[in-house]
Amino acid sequence: MTIEEVREMALPATGRSGSGGDAVLAAFLDLTVPEGYRAELIEGEIVVTPPPxxxxxxxxxxxxxxxxxxxxxxxxxxxxxxxxxxxxxxxxxxxxxxxxxxxxxxxxxxxxxxxxxxxxxxxxxxxxxxxxxxxxxxxxxxxxxxxxxxxxxxxxxxxxxxxxxxxxxxxxxxxxxxxxxxxxxxxxxxxxxxxxxxxxxxxxxxxxxxxxxxxxxxxxxxxxxxxxxxxxxxx
The missing domain is CATH 3.90.1570 (tt1808, chain A)
Known part of the structure; x- marks a missing residue:
């Protein structure tokens, strides 16, 4: 799953619970990011950080x-x-x-x-x-x-x-x-x-x-x- 595909699910995740949160976690764990980038799940939001x-x-x-x-x-x-x-x-x-x-x-x-x-x-x-x-x-x-x-x-x-x-x-x-x-x-x-x-x-x-x-x-x-x-x- 790409960043673009998962971002739409991730942004409203702070207001989700139950199966919605599970879906975001599953999408996060399946996420593929460019080499050197870092993906984190922070309080329900997927945050992708470029290389430092x-x-x-x-x-x-x-x-x-x-x-x-x-x-x-x-x-x-x-x-x-x-x-x-x-x-x-x-x-x-x-x-x-x-x-x-x-x-x-x-x-x-x-x-x-x-x-x-x-x-x-x-x-x-x-x-x-x-x-x-x-x-x-x-x-x-x-x-x-x-x-x-x-x-x-x-x-x-x-x-x-x-x-x-x-x-x-x-x-x-x-x-x-x-x-x-x-x-x-x-x-x-x-x-x-x-x-x-x-x-x-x-x-x-x-x-x-x-x-x-x-x-x-x-x-x-x-x-x-x-x-x-x-x-x-x-x-």
């Missing part, structure tokens, strides 16, 4: 390098594993877990044992900021790292429950993305951010029930996270 640009991959490469160098635990990562979550079927930019977490798994699997997912924003940043974050939390994945190239921020989410993550901590990138610099001077910090490059700040994320997430307090973060200018972030 070089800066996107550079950020992921630096993240993996730091993880290997500084993590006290031996962790494996994959950029092509399909995860089955309560909010749909996602393919994170990176899926991180202990040795053996991917062994013997099908192309789509329930993320038991996965310790972190990583997303770097590209053509659909709204999906990374909301639906995918909530899906990873609902799946019980302990940490979600979001590198937002548009906002120029790096945010680590933790303490998941069935609706969202309960805590968050982050920092502002030393340099903003190209799209951000067009609309705001690089010397102008985002709202509520420390103007010093790389300085930590806390974010408030709507959880859909009037509450806000809180900054990470006593919870220990991965060893490679938050080391000033060494933290992975947008160029």
């Amino acid at each position: 640009d070089g800066d996107h991959e550079d950020i992921l490469g630096r993240f993996v390098r730091q993880m290997i160098r500084t993590s006290p635990a031996e962790l494996y990562s994959s950029g092509a594993k399909g995860l089955i979550t309560p909010a749909g079927r996602f393919i994170p930019d990176l899926t991180v877990g202990p040795e053996g977490v991917f062994a013997g798994k099908d192309s789509w699997f329930v993320p038991d044992g996965v310790v972190m997912t990583v997303e770097v924003t590209s053509s659909r940043p709204d999906k990374d900021r909301g639906p995918m974050r909530r899906g990873y939390a609902a799946a019980g994945i302990p940490f979600y790292l979001l590198v937002d190239r548009t906002e120029g921020t790096v945010t680590l989410y933790g303490e998941p429950d069935t609706e969202d993550y309960g805590r968050t901590s982050g920092c502002r990138s030393a340099r903003s993305s190209t799209s951000r610099s067009r609309s705001r001077s690089p010397s102008t910090p985002p709202p509520s951010a420390d103007p010093r490059p790389g300085a930590p700040h806390t974010s408030s994320v709507s959880r859909g029930r009037g509450a806000s997430v809180r900054p990470v307090g006593g919870r220990r973060l991965p060893a490679w996270y938050g080391r000033g200018q060494g933290a992975p972030g947008p160029e």
